[in-house]
Amino acid sequence: MKSYRMFLIASAVFLLCAILLxxxxxGAGPLPGDLEFTQxxxxxxxxxxxxxxxxxxxxxxxxxxxxxxxxxxxxxRKWDWALLLGLTCLPIALFGESQLKPLFGRxxxxxxxxxxxxxxxxxxxxxxxxxxxxxxxxxxLYLARLAGKSRLSKTVIVLSLLYLLLTNLARIHVGAHWAxxxxxxxxxxxxxxxxxxxxxxxxxxxxxxxxxLEED
Numbered sequence: 285m286k287s288y289r290m291f292l293i294a295s296a297v298f299l300l301c302a303i304l305l306x307x308x309x310x311g312a313g314p315l316p317g318d319l320e321f322t323q324x325x326x327x328x329x330x331x332x333x334x335x336x337x338x339x340x341x342x343x344x345x346x347x348x349x350x351x352x353x354x355x356x357x358x359x360x361r362k363w364d365w366a367l368l369l370g371l372t373c374l375p376i377a378l379f380g381e382s383q384l385k386p387l388f389g390r391x392x393x394x395x396x397x398x399x400x401x402x403x404x405x406x407x408x409x410x411x412x413x414x415x416x417x418x419x420x421x422x423x424x425l426y427l428a429r430l431a432g433k434s435r436l437s438k439t440v441i442v443l444s445l446l447y448l449l450l451t452n453l454a455r456i457h458v459g460a461h462w463a464x465x466x467x468x469x470x471x472x473x474x475x476x477x478x479x480x481x482x483x484x485x486x487x488x489x490x491x492x493x494x495x496x497l498e499e500d
Contacts, residue, residue, distance in 0.1 A: 291482035302471035318462040339454040376419040381412035400459035414469025421448040422477035
């Protein structure tokens with residue numbers, strides 16, 4: 285099966301899973317496992333000055349990472365890669381969170397259930413942090429895979445996975461989101477990322493022919 289068709293199927297699967305999870309989270313409190321996971325994380329990692337600084341740094345990294353990666357891709361003259369990043373991240377940043385959260389109307393975790401270290405406004409599902417992190421991280425993981433199996437590519441993959449994990453773990457730890465908010469954000473983000481990657485693979489197939497897809 286051609287790569288772009290596989291990405292289209294993946295996009296549909298991620299979207300279906302996200303909608304199913306969202307139907308359970310709609311207007312709901314913690315789903316099974318949410319409360320236990322938050323309590324486990326908060327008990328495992330006490331909230332002190334060092335942790336607060338780390339989460340603040342991760343938050344700033346998330347805010348500026350699309351511009352940083354975009355600048356690197358332009359510096360490398362990878363025009364199609366830079367365009368792919370822009371097409372993926374811009375709609376998520378501008379419309380993703382604001383359009384999706386009102387559909388589900390899920391409230392934030394409350395202080396009577398978990399410790400709230402950083403109060404957050406608005407609704408909870410899906411996590412905007414997870415959406416944005418998946419937009420950047422998903423494209424970077426894909427591009428690192430396209431670049432080959434060099435040590436640099438493997439390092440980028442490991443760092444991207446850590447980035448995805450830590451930026452979202454922080455939101456659970458401070459009491460801003462349930463774990464299912466994060467999973468929902470990842471799923472919605474993955475559906476959009478996979479759709480954009482399908483377009484990129486289709487474009488590559490037109491440019492390079494079937495042999496390119498077989499190599500990927």
